[in-house]
Amino acid sequence: MAGREWPLVLFTLLSQFAVGSYLFVVLPLFFNRSAKPASGGRDPRLALVLIVLGLLAAAALASFFHLGNPRNAAHALNNLKQSWLSREILFELTTLFLLIILALLLRLNIQSAAALRGTALLAGASGLLFLTSMARLYMLPTVPAWNTLFTPGSFLLTAFLLGAAAAAITGPSGLLTPFPSYDQTMLSLALIVAAVGLAVTLLATPQFGLWGHRPASGLKLSAEPSRALFIGRMIFLLAGAILLAIQIKKVSDPLAPPSRLAALVAFCCFLAAEVSGRFLFYAYFLGER
Amino acid sequence: MVRQYAFFFDASQCSGCKACQLACKDKHNLGPGMLWRRVYEVSGGSWRKQGEAWVPSLRAYNISLACNHCQEPICASACPTQAIWKRADGIVFIEGNLCIGCRYCEWACPYGAIRFDGHTHLAVKCHFCFDLLGLGRPPACVAACPARALDFGDLEELQKRYGAIDRIFPLPDPAQVKPALIIRPHKDAASAEAEKAKVANWEEL
Numbered sequence: 001m002a003g004r005e006w007p008l009v010l011f012t013l014l015s016q017f018a019v020g021s022y023l024f025v026v027l028p029l030f031f032n033r034s035a036k037p038a039s040g041g042r043d044p045r046l047a048l049v050l051i052v053l054g055l056l057a058a059a060a061l062a063s064f065f066h067l068g069n070p071r072n073a074a075h076a077l078n079n080l081k082q083s084w085l086s087r088e089i090l091f092e093l094t095t096l097f098l099l100i101i102l103a104l105l106l107r108l109n110i111q112s113a114a115a116l117r118g119t120a121l122l123a124g125a126s127g128l129l130f131l132t133s134m135a136r137l138y139m140l141p142t143v144p145a146w147n148t149l150f151t152p153g154s155f156l157l158t159a160f161l162l163g164a165a166a167a168a169i170t171g172p173s174g175l176l177t178p179f180p181s182y183d184q185t186m187l188s189l190a191l192i193v194a195a196v197g198l199a200v201t202l203l204a205t206p207q208f209g210l211w212g213h214r215p216a217s218g219l220k221l222s223a224e225p226s227r228a229l230f231i232g233r234m235i236f237l238l239a240g241a242i243l244l245a246i247q248i249k250k251v252s253d254p255l256a257p258p259s260r261l262a263a264l265v266a267f268c269c270f271l272a273a274e275v276s277g278r279f280l281f282y283a284y285f286l287g288e289r
Numbered sequence: 290m291v292r293q294y295a296f297f298f299d300a301s302q303c304s305g306c307k308a309c310q311l312a313c314k315d316k317h318n319l320g321p322g323m324l325w326r327r328v329y330e331v332s333g334g335s336w337r338k339q340g341e342a343w344v345p346s347l348r349a350y351n352i353s354l355a356c357n358h359c360q361e362p363i364c365a366s367a368c369p370t371q372a373i374w375k376r377a378d379g380i381v382f383i384e385g386n387l388c389i390g391c392r393y394c395e396w397a398c399p400y401g402a403i404r405f406d407g408h409t410h411l412a413v414k415c416h417f418c419f420d421l422l423g424l425g426r427p428p429a430c431v432a433a434c435p436a437r438a439l440d441f442g443d444l445e446e447l448q449k450r451y452g453a454i455d456r457i458f459p460l461p462d463p464a465q466v467k468p469a470l471i472i473r474p475h476k477d478a479a480s481a482e483a484e485k486a487k488v489a490n491w492e493e494l
Contacts, residue, residue, distance in 0.1 A: 066391065066392075067389050067390050067391055068388075068389070068390020068391070068392070068405065068409075068410030068411060069388060069389050069390040069409075069410045069411055070389065070390075072370060072372075072386070072387060072388060072389045073389055075369075075370035075371075075372075075387050075389065076369045076370055076389060077369070078369065078370045078371040078387070079366075079368060079369050079370065079371045082365075082366040082367075083366065083367055083368060083369045083393075084367075085367065085368075085369040085391065085393050086369040089369065137367075137393070140363065140367070140396065140397050141363070141465050142363055142397055142398070142399035142461065142465050142466070143396060143397070219329070219354075219399060219400055219401055219459055219460055219461055219488075285396065
């Protein structure tokens with residue numbers, strides 16, 4: 001079943017990566033004076049906003065493959081009063097809309113810092129609400145396997161981990177300059193999030209973590225998720241964290257400075273870890289058939 | 290006027306013949322693998338030494354279950370399109386024209402009552418044979434039961450007649466959704482959990 005949920009795996013991971021990278025890479029550029037783009041020409045922040053928009057649009061497209069009857073998708077906002085799924089879609093659309101506004105402001109070269117910062121902040125807040133409602137919709141009181149704090153914890157962790165790892169690749173200037181000098185902040189931030197991720201995964205993963213309880217199954221066939229998915233997540237998280245730690249050590253070494261390629265490999269490790277973790281998440285309730 | 294239609298199930302009388310399941314399938318022309326009413330076979334227990342003799346402590350009974358047309362249906366509150374709604378007579382109904390096939394209701398229902406139809410790509414479930422009710426006839430499953438283990442009617446009336454038990458092992462906590470269901474438990478049900486009984490026929494559910 002979890003194998004058949006690849007559209008949801010893709011949708012959740014792409015959405016979380018988009019929001020995480022927006023928060024860690026794009027949003028700071030609207031407040032970081034040192035990362036201010038050169039005057040004249042196209043604002044380089046536009047490309048980054050468009051990348052985030054593309055990720056969110058790809059996520060939305062993937063979600064359609066999960067629907068049995070997408071022709072009725074226009075009705076998906078009918079139950080905002082009660083359904084977290086309706087709310088998730090609302091916040092996804094709001095985030096997309098605000099990012100489009102932000103892209104337009106940048107494209108039209110609007111110089112008002114208040115307008116840019118205000119829109120950028122609203123898009124960030126909407127993105128966080130999108131992530132929150134995404135996690136909340138799985139926390140059904142009738143599904144004990146998902147109705148734990150591990151669900152929002154895991155979803156936020158994916159967003160922050162992939163976002164921070166993306167920031168470690170781009171550096172503090174978000175690729176506004178071709179070869180930004182590395183400082184320790186971005187790498188350290190990614191390493192801290194990875195360490196938190198490792199601790200949460202090791203301790204709290206349902207059924208396999210040290211303190212993780214086996215979820216009750218109720219009147220449904222109890223799923224038997226594979227331990228390999230848990231071990232895979234741990235190994236990839238650890239590999240990414242070790243790579244980042246090595247890069248941090250290199251910051252003070254002028255002869256062998258940190259490599260962007262190594263940061264990219266660390267990001268790929270974290271991505272593999274979260275893919276593994278997401279299939280495990282769905283397998284708790286839906287099984288692996 | 291009926292305010293809340295409900296099913297009564299007498300586990301002490303059910304032989305597990307599955308006539309209810311088949312009558313439902315026949316009435317609604319359901320394809321292979323699709324069941325709106327299912328009979329769960331619950332069994333467990335072992336052998337215990339009593340003095341010099343080994344005696345069985347077996348527990349075995351059946352639960353016939355369809356949609357319980359809950360008083361607080363979590364499927365309806367989960368549904369993003371409001372395709373699932375409660376009629377004035379309490380029947381929980383799926384409006385196919387609004388369903389997007391997201392399967393969120395299927396996940397939310399603790400009784401596994403909602404199924405995804407692989408042909409129509411819509412969520413489907415028991416609708417209490419509302420067409421038969423309109424003709425003054427009982428639902429197909431109730432009419433088919435040879436042991437009269439199933440009954441139906443207004444929830445309050447049924448509670449007066451049969452009591453108010455709405456959970457036996459391994460059904461989920463009824464407080465989550467308030468099912469319109471009344472059960473007369475089988476004698477083995479009280480100790481089934483302690484004897485580690487399990488649903489034994491998942492393959493056919």
